[in-house]
Amino acid sequence: xxxxxxxxxxxxxxxxxxxxxxxxxxxxxxxxxxxxxxxxxxxxxxxxxxxxxxxxxxxxxxxxxxxxxxxxxxxxxxxxxxxxxxxxxxxxxxxxxxxxxxxxxxxxxxxxxxxxxxxxxxxxxxxxxxxxxxxxxxxxxxxxxxxxxxxxxxxxxxxxxxxxxxxxxxxxxxxxxxxxxxxxxxxxxxxxxxxxxxxxxxxxxxxxxxxxxxxxxxxxxxxxxxxxxxxxxxxxxxxxxxxxxxxxxxxxxxxxxxxxxxxxxxxxxxxxxxxxxxxxxxxxxxxxxxxxxxxxxxxxxxxxxxxxxxxxxxxxxxxxxxxxxxxxxxxxxxxxxxxxxxxxxxxxxxxxxxxxxxxxxxxxxxxxxxxxxxxxxxxxxxxxxxxxxxxxxxxxxxxxxxxxxxxxxxxxxxxxxxxxxxxxxxxxxxxx
Amino acid sequence: xxxxxxxxxxxxxxxxxxxxxxxxxxxxxxxxxxxxxxxxxxxxxxxxxxxxxxxxxxxxxxxxxxxxxxxxxxxxxxxxxxxxxxxxxxxxxxxxxxxxxxxxxxxxxxxxxxxxxxxxxxxxxxxxxxxxxxxxxxxxx
Numbered sequence: 001x002x003x004x005x006x007x008x009x010x011x012x013x014x015x016x017x018x019x020x021x022x023x024x025x026x027x028x029x030x031x032x033x034x035x036x037x038x039x040x041x042x043x044x045x046x047x048x049x050x051x052x053x054x055x056x057x058x059x060x061x062x063x064x065x066x067x068x069x070x071x072x073x074x075x076x077x078x079x080x081x082x083x084x085x086x087x088x089x090x091x092x093x094x095x096x097x098x099x100x101x102x103x104x105x106x107x108x109x110x111x112x113x114x115x116x117x118x119x120x121x122x123x124x125x126x127x128x129x130x131x132x133x134x135x136x137x138x139x140x141x142x143x144x145x146x147x148x149x150x151x152x153x154x155x156x157x158x159x160x161x162x163x164x165x166x167x168x169x170x171x172x173x174x175x176x177x178x179x180x181x182x183x184x185x186x187x188x189x190x191x192x193x194x195x196x197x198x199x200x201x202x203x204x205x206x207x208x209x210x211x212x213x214x215x216x217x218x219x220x221x222x223x224x225x226x227x228x229x230x231x232x233x234x235x236x237x238x239x240x241x242x243x244x245x246x247x248x249x250x251x252x253x254x255x256x257x258x259x260x261x262x263x264x265x266x267x268x269x270x271x272x273x274x275x276x277x278x279x280x281x282x283x284x285x286x287x288x289x290x291x292x293x294x295x296x297x298x299x300x301x302x303x304x305x306x307x308x309x310x311x312x313x314x315x316x317x318x319x320x321x322x323x324x325x326x327x328x329x330x331x332x333x334x335x336x337x338x339x340x341x342x343x344x345x346x347x348x349x350x351x352x353x354x355x356x357x358x359x360x361x362x363x364x365x366x367x368x369x370x371x372x373x374x375x376x377x378x379x380x381x382x383x384x385x386x387x388x389x390x391x392x393x394x395x396x397x398x399x400x401x402x403x404x405x406x407x408x409x410x411x412x413x414x415x416x417x418x419x420x421x422x423x424x425x426x427x428x429x430x431x432x
Numbered sequence: 433x434x435x436x437x438x439x440x441x442x443x444x445x446x447x448x449x450x451x452x453x454x455x456x457x458x459x460x461x462x463x464x465x466x467x468x469x470x471x472x473x474x475x476x477x478x479x480x481x482x483x484x485x486x487x488x489x490x491x492x493x494x495x496x497x498x499x500x501x502x503x504x505x506x507x508x509x510x511x512x513x514x515x516x517x518x519x520x521x522x523x524x525x526x527x528x529x530x531x532x533x534x535x536x537x538x539x540x541x542x543x544x545x546x547x548x549x550x551x552x553x554x555x556x557x558x559x560x561x562x563x564x565x566x567x568x569x570x571x572x573x
Binding site for chain 1: 437439441442443469471473474476478492495496497498499501530531546
């Protein structure tokens with residue numbers, strides 16, 4: 001079923017006309033309401049009138065995560081604070097979180113795109129949706145919640161974790177849809193197995209999984225272990241949250257709700273747009289958001305776009321499942337981690353060499369992070385107590401910066417491979 | 433009376449100790465005393481050798497983390513309560529022992545100690561007529 005056939009199945013020329021109109025309005029609005037964008041456009045010698053249609057989009061300046069940090073917390077908002085009805089914040093960034101805001105209309109659009117996403121995955125008002133994403137500053141829980149209510153489904157707002165309770169409610173309430181991270185879905189499958197619950201005894205039929213990258217292989221595994229269909233929901237809080245794009249039942253690319261978010265694919269090196277069908281960095285311009293409109297936001301996710309009409313009837317452009325990044329960010333248990341964050345912590349403590357290696361593994365479907373740190377001759381102690389103290393100190397500092405638990409392992413000098421160019425900082429042993 | 437002990441950081445992996453003993457053997461370095469403190473991930477090898485400077489050079493050349501640590505060495509009779517007397521003297525003067533290792537042989541025990549204030553410990557033990565070894569007993573000074 002299609003939630004909004006008018007926009008989801010719109011003819012390409014008509015869609016371009018809608019996008020052009022909304023893009024011009026957005027540019028006009030940010031120019032007049034957001035000093036950051038006015039300065040950027042003036043530096044490029046651009047005036048709102050220079051943007052006449054979607055064809056002019058590549059003239060516009062880019063926006064990066066750093067820009068959001070530099071304008072922490074509300075510097076990029078385009079409406080007065082009295083218009084903001086909700087804020088969310090992203091986890092795991094250096095120092096300050098990335099803050100995003102929503103007007104009442106934005107929350108309506110957020111619900112709309114999640115409603116489209118749930119419909120695309122085959123859910124409807126007849127479903128009982130167990131939202132096992134975290135509720136709180138993270139956009140996952142509340143985002144799915146509002147969309148699920150919008151389609152008239154029954155929502156179980158259980159939030160993340162508490163696995164035994166998840167299983168109990170899944171059985172007692174006969175949940176038909178589960179929304180969580182793909183790694184948690186696999187963890188649930190294992191927990192079911194241990195508790196002797198057969199997936200066939202459950203009513204579960206659909207999974208809507210996102211907030212971390214996952215492969216087709218992982219999809220097959222989840223579908224087999226839980227006996228459901230597993231759909232990818234894509235999103236990022238800067239653009240809206242989950243529901244920027246979603247698989248349809250044909251699982252052949254995620255439909256982007258492009259009457260709200262214009263996608264582009266650029267070369268991360270030259271920053272120029274790439275030809276249709278080429279793999280590059282995904283960039284989004286929001287064209288309906290009021291509180292935090294963003295021009296050409298660089299997602300750092302690598303993918304390609306397919307403009308062919310889908311078997312499902314939708315014309316909405318499809319993006320391939322993202323599995324790569326144009327930066328070195330890794331996502332661990334839904335939290336964004338940059339190796340450079342670990343580096344700054346080590347340099348701040350200054351009692352080890354600044355050589356480190358992040359080892360990411362998946363144990364029992366949960367991601368673990370081990371950080372190897374080389375001991376420094378000067379600070380190396382013959383007393384175990386002091387070395388353990390140093391390990392604890394690093395562990396505490398890294399955990400409070402990253403927001404996830406880590407294991408610190410001290411290693412001998414020169415153990416970590418040196419390289420001439422870009423140092424290898426991460427070994428990701430998860431098969432994603 | 434202060435003796436220089438070498439402390440070497442070692443990862444817990446098979447063959448690592450052999451690599452260190454091989455480096456020392458190839459450089460004709462003799463080990464007089466040795467102990468290992470271990471954790472799950474790594475260990476600290478502590479030893480007294482007959483040529484500390486040469487040993488440090490050789491180990492560092494092989495990318496090992498080596499640290500010089502001041503320790504003291506005492507000789508006690510190999511009788512019940514002999515060690516107790518020594519520790520008691522130190523504890524009465526607020527000296528803390530970080531770690532120690534030793535053995536007894538031919539009616540005498542040799543004990544190596546890392547304490548928080550080695551010079552003060554030496555004065556106390558000399559006052560109490562405890563026999564101390566000097567660096568010269570282990571290597572050329």
